[in-house]
Amino acid sequence: MGHESDWRTASTNSAYDVFSEENGYELSFVDCDNDSAKQLEAVRNFIQQGLDYIIIDPIVSTGWDAVLTECEDAGIPVIIIDRTIDDSDKYVSWVGSDFKVEGLACGEWLKAYAADKGITEINALVIEGSTGASATIGRTDGFKEIADREGWTILDSQSGDFTEAGGQEVMESYCQSYAGQFNVVICQNDNEAAGAMTAMDNAGVTYGVGGDVILVSFDANKPYVQMVMDGKINANFECNPMAAPTVAEIIQQLEAGETPEKEIYVTESWFAAEDNVATITVNGEEQDVIYVTQEVLDARPY
Ligand code: GYE
Numbered sequence: 001m002g003h004e005s006d007w008r009t010a011s012t013n014s015a016y017d018v019f020s021e022e023n024g025y026e027l028s029f030v031d032c033d034n035d036s037a038k039q040l041e042a043v044r045n046f047i048q049q050g051l052d053y054i055i056i057d058p059i060v061s062t063g064w065d066a067v068l069t070e071c072e073d074a075g076i077p078v079i080i081i082d083r084t085i086d087d088s089d090k091y092v093s094w095v096g097s098d099f100k101v102e103g104l105a106c107g108e109w110l111k112a113y114a115a116d117k118g119i120t121e122i123n124a125l126v127i128e129g130s131t132g133a134s135a136t137i138g139r140t141d142g143f144k145e146i147a148d149r150e151g152w153t154i155l156d157s158q159s160g161d162f163t164e165a166g167g168q169e170v171m172e173s174y175c176q177s178y179a180g181q182f183n184v185v186i187c188q189n190d191n192e193a194a195g196a197m198t199a200m201d202n203a204g205v206t207y208g209v210g211g212d213v214i215l216v217s218f219d220a221n222k223p224y225v226q227m228v229m230d231g232k233i234n235a236n237f238e239c240n241p242m243a244a245p246t247v248a249e250i251i252q253q254l255e256a257g258e259t260p261e262k263e264i265y266v267t268e269s270w271f272a273a274e275d276n277v278a279t280i281t282v283n284g285e286e287q288d289v290i291y292v293t294q295e296v297l298d299a300r301p302y
Pocket residue numbers: 004005006007008082083129135162188189190218219239
């Protein structure tokens with residue numbers, strides 16, 4: 001896909017670790033710099049090279065059927081990781097997160113948090129991820145579902161491209177356009193949250209525990225779980241970047257002539273800076289919200 005975020009770095013490192021020569025793999029890795037055309041070209045080059053398996057983390061969720069048909073015609077099994085493909089099912093397995101559940105969890109946590117703090121009005125600004133990415137679509141839809149149900153106001157929702165620079169730029173414009181009007185900022189990844197913090201610092205807006213603005217993030221990379229512990233980010237909804245070990249299992253199953261499962265969800269946790277919300281109910285399922293202590297932080301793998 002690219003190198004836009006800390007999450008991406010963790011995902012890439014995991015692929016290099018698992019698909020190493022030592023483990024019996026020869027890995028061809030292409031960084032597409034978030035350019036969809038480049039990604040389709042990379043897949044076609046892999047077909048040309050006659051590789052045994054093609055693993056794709058789809059930058060956008062549509063436009064895949066033709067190239068996946070070409071993979072099928074060449075007899076090369078495709079495994080999808082992380083983001084989903086919405087317009088083709090010509091792949092063996094997908095391994096990743098339920099992004100809508102992440103968005104729903106964020107909304108349910110905010111509802112419980114606001115209730116506990118006696119906050120009756122929510123005026124939220126959303127900094128979305130890259131346009132057309134399933135991660136963006138799921139997180140946006142999930143949060144909006146709760147916002148609509150609760151009658152909250154989403155003042156604006158714009159893309160920060162999952163980057164720190166993008167998050168800062170969007171937040172700078174929000175600080176000008178909505179000065180004094182917002183009390184929640186939802187960043188769809190940690191790097192955007194970093195940028196948003198810089199913009200709010202510059203604009204004199206306080207955030208986090210005891211601040212004017214409730215700041216929420218997604219991904220929960222370790223440095224940002226630290227920021228939750230430090231009270232700068234109120235809550236962080238994990239996205240687990242470790243798909244590669246599961247992909248290795250899928251490849252072993254295929255090598256053994258077995259049929260892997262079509263969809264495999266990775267597990268994820270929700271982290272908060274305060275202990276006032278212990279559980280939330282998402283899609284009828286009770287889930288823990290982890291209050292971040294030093295012990296919790298030390299146990300984070302990435
Ligand atoms: O949240 C973001 C990254 O696709 C889940 O992409 C991934 C997202 C992740 O750049 O940080």
